[in-house]
Amino acid sequence: MEEHQKRIIKAIKYINHNLDADLSLEKIAEIGMYSPFHFHRIFKLIIGETLQNYIIRKKIEKSAFYLAVKKDRDIKDIYLDLGFTSHSVFSKTFRKFYGVAPSVFRNNAPETFHKILMTESKNGQKDVVFSPYIWQIENLLNWTKMNLKIEVKQLPEMNLAAVMSLGIASVETSYHVLIEWAEKKKLYPAGNVKMISVYHDSFKVTPPDKVRIHACMLLDERLEKQEGVVFPETIDPGKFIVGSGEVTLQDFEQCWVSLFLWMNERGYTMRKTFPFEIYHSNFKEHPEGKMIVDFCIPIH
Template sequence: MEEYKKRIVKAIQFIDNNLDIELSLEKISDVAAYSPFHFHRIFRLITNETVQSYIIRKRMEKSAFCLALKKNLNLKDIYLQFGFSNHSIFNKTFKKHYGKSPLEFRKSVPENFHKIQSKHSKNGQIDTVFNQYICNIENLLNWIHMNLKIKVTDLSEMNLAAVMSLGIANVESSYNILIDWAKSKNLFPRDNVKMISVYHDSFKVTPPDKVRIHACMLLDEKLKKQEGEVFLETIEAGKFIVGSGEVTLNDFEQCWVSLFLWMKENNYSVRKAFPFEIYHTNFKEHPEGKMIVDFCIPIN
């Protein structure tokens, strides 16, 4: 099963990095070094989705994210960016996935939008539900100033050892795999070890059971090759909004919502990279379940 997962990781990374091109089963299975027939069965076993369903979902989620947060992009820019040849196909696919056309979706996104969920209504159609954690923008901004110290800063390149998790519920088991690997290399436990979660999907548009998160550990040197389920992940140097504070796990969503809102209020825009969390302490070692965390958003 480890070898299966290792190859599926490569395939998923290839898909996510090439949503703008034609992604045939043959092309993807070749990356994973399987025959198309065996790859399709293994992919579905591990991800609970067919290859085509995964590709469509990723294209729809990325499109929805752009529609919601990048109002300067027109529809053609978006559908070409994510592999659709024309407006008609994009419109039909998007409406089937989110229950409304791309333009209707964009118009219905509230200013403090932060999370989109798909659910089946009584008549079997998929509706788009905007779930607001806190309705009042002023309350959110007040909360963040009370709980997080925010700065805009340049961060150096970070080389990580990573284990992929599909679904929020599987993150802990991914960290367990990572820690076992680190112990075998005498990298854990040690002083000032930094654990990092990198979010390759957004909870705005991806259901929690499908969101891809990489459980990571900061390394002094690059990992030379993939070892079982552990592979190299690199966070490139650049400018970031960093919100730091001592919070509980239950505060995480509010931290992210507030930080993205702060970003918008201060006229920053997201860079094409992945947000991540850096953990400085372990919540399991705190009597109130608190931990010191940096919430990091890449910006231009």
């Protein structure tokens, strides 16, 4: 836990002190010693906003400081130094945070603005800025211990019937199509049927409504060919981090981030294949909307 606190705080400090430098996801993830895929999810959960939103907010806050304290400095010099490409982009973004144009803010900034910011930046006060993030990490890891059983397992080959979904909102519809197909084949309901969601895109680079998620059903035998929109898919055997627990749909993001933290903490790296979820029960049949799920990350 202490190691994750150090990594996240190191990344935040780098951002805060280098707002005019390269602040790409890849660079910040490197500073925090995470892979970009893991870091963007961890950052959002712990900080409460995306990396990009955080960077923009910090740039605008710094510009407000300069507008209030360095009144003789040209506004253009301020926004160019902070990476804004034009006055219109800077002004529009500034208005979102402060409700007025930069020039109006500068004319009305109180004399106490400078003193307040300086007080917050004293050496004895710096840790206060990071305490909410440390609490978030502690809270997340404690939640993980209480709600997930995490193991490294060797999983066998899995033969699946799959229907592709574009975006989270379409997953339920894809499962309905899959179940209708399985009912006609007399594969559903039959025994302990397992449903599996396989993630073929990263939310880091693909818009939520374009992310490819395969709604799948575990089969006893391989599906030989595509039947309509239902096609065969195989999960190769290998080593996986498996986090198992009874959770609600709202807990899923927290579960995935917990597993990434656990993986990094123990020095594992993710294989270049797809993470997936195995569902052992239906949340619609539980009074509290909970379901038993295995969250699986392929590792070396």
